[in-house]
Amino acid sequence: MDESLSFFLSIAPTLLAAVPVTLTLTFFSALIGNSLAVPVAVASLSPNPLLRYPSAFYIFVMRGTPLLAQTYLIYYGLGELLPGTWVQKSFLWPYLRDGFWYAIFAFSLNTAGYTGEILRGAIMAVPKGEIEAARAYGFSKSLIFWRVTLPRAIQICLPTMTGETILLLKATSLASLITVWEVMGTARQIQKVTFRVYEPLIAAGLLYIIMVFILTRLMMIVERRINRHRLAPV
Amino acid sequence: MDLASLFSLLSFGPDGWGMRFVEGLVVTVEVSVSAYLVSLILGLIGASAKLSSSKIARGIADIYTTLVRALPELLLLLLIYFSGADAIKFVLSLISEDFEDFEVDPFAAAVAALGFIGGAYMTEVMRGAILSIPNGQIEAAKASGMSRFLTLRRVILPQMLRYALPGMGNLWLSATKDSSLISVLGNTQDLLFMGYRASAVTKHYGFFYSVAAILFLAITVISMIVIRLLEARLNRGYK
Numbered sequence: 001m002d003e004s005l006s007f008f009l010s011i012a013p014t015l016l017a018a019v020p021v022t023l024t025l026t027f028f029s030a031l032i033g034n035s036l037a038v039p040v041a042v043a044s045l046s047p048n049p050l051l052r053y054p055s056a057f058y059i060f061v062m063r064g065t066p067l068l069a070q071t072y073l074i075y076y077g078l079g080e081l082l083p084g085t086w087v088q089k090s091f092l093w094p095y096l097r098d099g100f101w102y103a104i105f106a107f108s109l110n111t112a113g114y115t116g117e118i119l120r121g122a123i124m125a126v127p128k129g130e131i132e133a134a135r136a137y138g139f140s141k142s143l144i145f146w147r148v149t150l151p152r153a154i155q156i157c158l159p160t161m162t163g164e165t166i167l168l169l170k171a172t173s174l175a176s177l178i179t180v181w182e183v184m185g186t187a188r189q190i191q192k193v194t195f196r197v198y199e200p201l202i203a204a205g206l207l208y209i210i211m212v213f214i215l216t217r218l219m220m221i222v223e224r225r226i227n228r229h230r231l232a233p234v
Numbered sequence: 235m236d237l238a239s240l241f242s243l244l245s246f247g248p249d250g251w252g253m254r255f256v257e258g259l260v261v262t263v264e265v266s267v268s269a270y271l272v273s274l275i276l277g278l279i280g281a282s283a284k285l286s287s288s289k290i291a292r293g294i295a296d297i298y299t300t301l302v303r304a305l306p307e308l309l310l311l312l313l314i315y316f317s318g319a320d321a322i323k324f325v326l327s328l329i330s331e332d333f334e335d336f337e338v339d340p341f342a343a344a345v346a347a348l349g350f351i352g353g354a355y356m357t358e359v360m361r362g363a364i365l366s367i368p369n370g371q372i373e374a375a376k377a378s379g380m381s382r383f384l385t386l387r388r389v390i391l392p393q394m395l396r397y398a399l400p401g402m403g404n405l406w407l408s409a410t411k412d413s414s415l416i417s418v419l420g421n422t423q424d425l426l427f428m429g430y431r432a433s434a435v436t437k438h439y440g441f442f443y444s445v446a447a448i449l450f451l452a453i454t455v456i457s458m459i460v461i462r463l464l465e466a467r468l469n470r471g472y473k
Contacts, residue, residue, distance in 0.1 A: 068415060068417070072429070076443060116384075168306075177418060184308060198317065205305050
């Protein structure tokens with residue numbers, strides 16, 4: 001037992017050093033993915049079939065195939081296409097060989113599909129009267145969207161989006177399979193070097209539990225802030 | 235390489251990958267169905283535990299669902315895969331020394347791991363469904379003199395299914411997609427593994443991963459149609 005504990009302590013610095021990688025992956029994928037979800041959701045509600053069908057198809061493909069298949073497709077597929085094109089000569093190339101950016105790309109596209117569908121439902125759930133009130137005040141169409149529809153839709157689907165963000169945090173562990181050394185990848189690396197099966201995985205698991213716990217707390221604060229007008233005045 | 239010769243790589247002959255992908259599709263469906271059955275059993279046990287009056291049962295079920303939902307599927311899969319194999323080997327070594335080189339069937343270990351993960355989500359779906367059954371129904375069963383087991387079989391289970399089906403359908407779709415994770419365990423012969431093999435051998439990564447993705451999409455489409463039919467059937471009394 002004592003020996004196990006000292007082993008945990010010996011691998012802790014290496015694993016902790018990988019936490020920022022997991023958090024950066026999560027943060028950028030959530031930021032890009034949720035931003036992309038807005039046009040996806042709006043397009044899927046558009047009366048124009050040229051916008052509606054491609055958007056519905058996008059959501060369907062992202063939700064209908066495994067994230068791991070998408071990640072491999074983007075990492076290996078683009079890795080096959082890009083060399084030999086102008087991209088290889090550009091200043092971006094050193095970055096484009098790194099699995100990290102492919103992981104963010106894959107997770108963002110996936111998040112855009114899932115959140116796009118959630119946001120679509122939330123936009124439809126915005127009470128009609130609020131939009132009518134904005135129209136009565138002479139708001140333009142785009143002003144109604146940015147000031148009324150979108151903020152209200154986000155407020156409606158925030159609890160679901162909290163769950164999605166936690167799923168995303170867990171999904172970043174798949175980046176370990178395309179050579180990104182985040183928490184999961186580092187744990188597997190330690191497994192290979194030390195020939196210990198359980199300790200690295202258990203230690204990584206503890207880190208994920210802590211990260212999920214903190215993220216849940218943060219989202220609760222955001223939820224309370226967004227709903228503060230509904231709380232009783234203190 | 236042009237498209238026609240790319241597709242010739244998918245032929246069903248001895249040189250083509252077509253048959254391997256069909257085999258992969260079968261393995262993926264087999265793993266998903268088996269894991270889903272395990273998760274149904276664990277879900278029913280978990281939901282009963284969460285709704286039971288025993289504090290210990292509720293506590294264990296809470297720990298189970300909280301842990302599984304906070305840990306990445308990949309991590310859980312590896313952890314259960316390794317520990318399950320070790321546990322079985324340990325038990326066998328106690329029985330006899332003949333089992334020294336016993337290897338745990340990777341298929342069974344993967345199914346157990348995926349089922350264990352799905353069971354936690356299934357617990358929540360079933361708990362919610364049982365709670366949605368109007369209390370009067372259960373009181374009426376009690377008033378008619380039904381035993382607890384009869385109430386479960388005749389009143390709770392059939393009605394619960396109607397409330398649980400949307401969640402159960404989603405979990406089935408997750409199960410088919412999560413089954414792709416087993417490809418990291420090595421020689422698993424599932425759909426994504428075939429995509430990995432075929433693209434590594436032929437160097438046509440984009441093409442073969444797209445083939446694997448399209449086949450996953452096909453599973454999703456067929457599942458969605460079946461789920462819709464089931465929902466229509468279960469709701470036929472409520473139109």
